[in-house]
Amino acid sequence: MNTSSEPLAYFLTWTTYGTWLPGDARGWVRADRPGVWEECAALAASCRERLTEPPFVLTTDQRRIAESAIREHCEVVNWSVHALNVRSNHIHIVMTAVGKAGDRVMSSLKSYATRGLKSVISNRKKFWTRGGSARVLWDDFAFENAVRYVIEDQDRK
Structure with a gap:
């Protein structure tokens, strides 16, 4: 101990x-809340659109x-x-x-x-x-x- x-x-x-965005189907985490969050396709798509470079x-x-x-x-x-x-x-x-x-x-x-x-x-x-x-x-x-x-x-x- x-x-x-x-x-x-x-x-x-x-x-x-x-490569692992909020809303990802594998689950994802938030800095402000504990736990693993479930897939949210709309959120993942929104995050992908905001990428400034390819993954x-x-x-x-x-x-x-x-x-x-x-x-x-x-x-x-x-x-x-x-x-x-x-x-x-x-x-x-x-x-x-x-x-x-x-x-x-x-x-x-x-x-x-x-x-x-x-x-x-x-x-x-x-x-x-x-x-x-x-x-x-x-x-x-x-x-x-x-x-x-x-x-x-x-x-x-």
């Missing part, structure tokens, strides 16, 4: 630009670039990566960044992944959706489940 005021880790998730799907090489940039940045700033999975349309990471807020850490990781991707894709402006999920993991149970999900459960969906 964690008795510290510091979380054991963060479970961060963010999606690539335009961004990471290729295998781009996934490697993003992962490398994230790992390198974490090493430089002494953050611990416990699990990382860069998918074609989203990224999951379980990591520890002592003294840092989860949303700030996620913003920093997105920035460094973008820098890496810009080295091979110079004409794109948006790689990621705004925000993401920054769950705080306070205990071993939550930590172990998040690591297992990131490492083992992504291909079971």
Whole structure:
């Protein structure tokens, strides 16, 4: 059990630009309300119309670039990566960044992944959706489940 005021880790998730919009048939989340929301085709269509670039799907090489940039940045700033999975349309990471807020850490990781991707894709402006999920993991149970999900459960969906 964690008795510290510091979380054991963060479970961060963010999606690539335009690939998982509000109203999506797979379910979607809102920053201002808890839970997973059901499909809303009209909302999804409205969001698609407002995209300023085509949706961004990471290729295998781009996934490697993003992962490398994230790992390198974490090493430089002494953050611990416990699990990382860069998918074609989203990224999951379980990591520890002592003294840092989860949303700030996620913003920093997105920035460094973008820098890496810009080295091979110079004409794109948006790689990621705004925000993401920054769950705080306070205990071993939550930590172990998040690591297992990131490492083992992504291909079971």
